Amino acid sequence: KNQVEQSPQSLIILEGKNCTLQCNYTVSPFSNLRWYKQDTGRGPVSLTIMTFSENTKSNGRYTATLDADTKQSSLHITASQLSDSASYICVVSANNFNKFYFGSGTKLNVKP
Amino acid sequence: NAGVTQTPKFRILKIGQSMTLQCTQDMNHNYMYWYRQDPGMGLKLIYYSVGAGITDKGEVPNGYNVSRSTTEDFPLRLELAAPSQTSVYFCASSLNGNEQFFGPGTRLTVL
Numbered sequence: 163k164n165q166v167e168q169s170p171q172s173l174i175i176l177e178g179k180n181c182t183l184q185c186n187y188t189v190s191p192f193s194n195l196r197w198y199k200q201d202t203g204r205g206p207v208s209l210t211i212m213t214f215s216e217n218t219k220s221n222g223r224y225t226a227t228l229d230a231d232t233k234q235s236s237l238h239i240t241a242s243q244l245s246d247s248a249s250y251i252c253v254v255s256a257n258n259f260n261k262f263y264f265g266s267g268t269k270l271n272v273k274p
Numbered sequence: 275n276a277g278v279t280q281t282p283k284f285r286i287l288k289i290g291q292s293m294t295l296q297c298t299q300d301m302n303h304n305y306m307y308w309y310r311q312d313p314g315m316g317l318k319l320i321y322y323s324v325g326a327g328i329t330d331k332g333e334v335p336n337g338y339n340v341s342r343s344t345t346e347d348f349p350l351r352l353e354l355a356a357p358s359q360t361s362v363y364f365c366a367s368s369l370n371g372n373e374q375f376f377g378p379g380t381r382l383t384v385l
Contacts, residue, residue, distance in 0.1 A: 166316070194372065205278070205364050205376030206317075251316070255372070262374070264316035 164189045166254050168265035176273055179242055183268045185235040185252030193255040197226050197237045200249045200267065209237070209250075242272045275300050278377035280365050286383045287355040295350040295380050297365030303375070305368040306348040307332075308340065310361040311379075317364060323348055324371075355384045 166187045175181050187195070194213045198206035210219045210226040212235070219226050223240045239246055252265040281296045299306065304325045309317040319332030323342040337359060339351040348367075352359060362381050366374040 196373070203379070205366075205378050207376070208373055211373055262319065264318075266314065266316040 164256065164263050166252055166263045166265040168252050168268050170268060172269040174271045174273060175242055177242060177244055181239050181242060183237045183250050185265055187233050187254045189254040189256055189263050191257045192230065193257045195228055195235050196253045198251040198253060200251055206251055244272050244274060246270060247272045277301065278365055278367055278375055280377035280380050282380060284381045286385060288385060289355060289357065291355050292353050295363055297348045297377060298346050299367040300346065301367060302345060303367035303369050305371050307366045307374065308350045309364045309366065310334065311364060312361050320350065357384050360384045
C-alpha cells in the first residue's frame, strides 16, 4: 500500500534552534518528493522538490534530504524563526502524475 | 498573477443543501485538483482534471461533482450536503503534473 508517514506529529522548539522533520514512504514507483509549508488557515506552499537522483536540496534555511534506497526524507530547519511555526507536509508522487500521496504533516511551534 | 483563488472562504450549510465551491487559476495550468483536509489528517484527492472538458475521480469522490468548461475554472459541487463533508477544501493547479500550487482553502461546516 502506498503510504507516507511523518514524524513527529508535533514539535515545539525555541527560536534560533535547529530541528529535523522525518518522512518515510512506501510509494512505488517513485517520481518525486516535495516538502510543503502550510501556515494556519492557508494553502500549502512548496519548499523543495526532489527527484530520485537528488540527495539534498536547499531553500534558504530549509534543507531537504532524500535517501531513495531506504525511502526516507528529512527536512532540516536551521536557526528557526517564529515565522517557521506551521505544518510541514511531505508529498510523494508516483510515476502517474495524478497520484500524490500526502503525509499528515508535522506541526511545528517555534517559541520565543 | 493572482495564482489560485477560491471562494467562498467560509460557509455553513444545513444538511441536504447544495452549494458550489469556486476555483480559478490564472497561470494557464492544464492540471487542476480538488482536495479535502480533515483535522489532523493529510489531504485527500476528490477530483482532478487534466484539461478543459476532462475530469476524473480521485480517492474520495462520493457526494461531489466537478466540471471543467474552461482552463481557468474548476468548480466543485456538493448536491446534498452531509455532516461528513465538513472539512477544509483546497483547490490546486499544476503546469505539468509536478509542482502543485494551492489556493487559500474554503472552510465548510455542515450542520
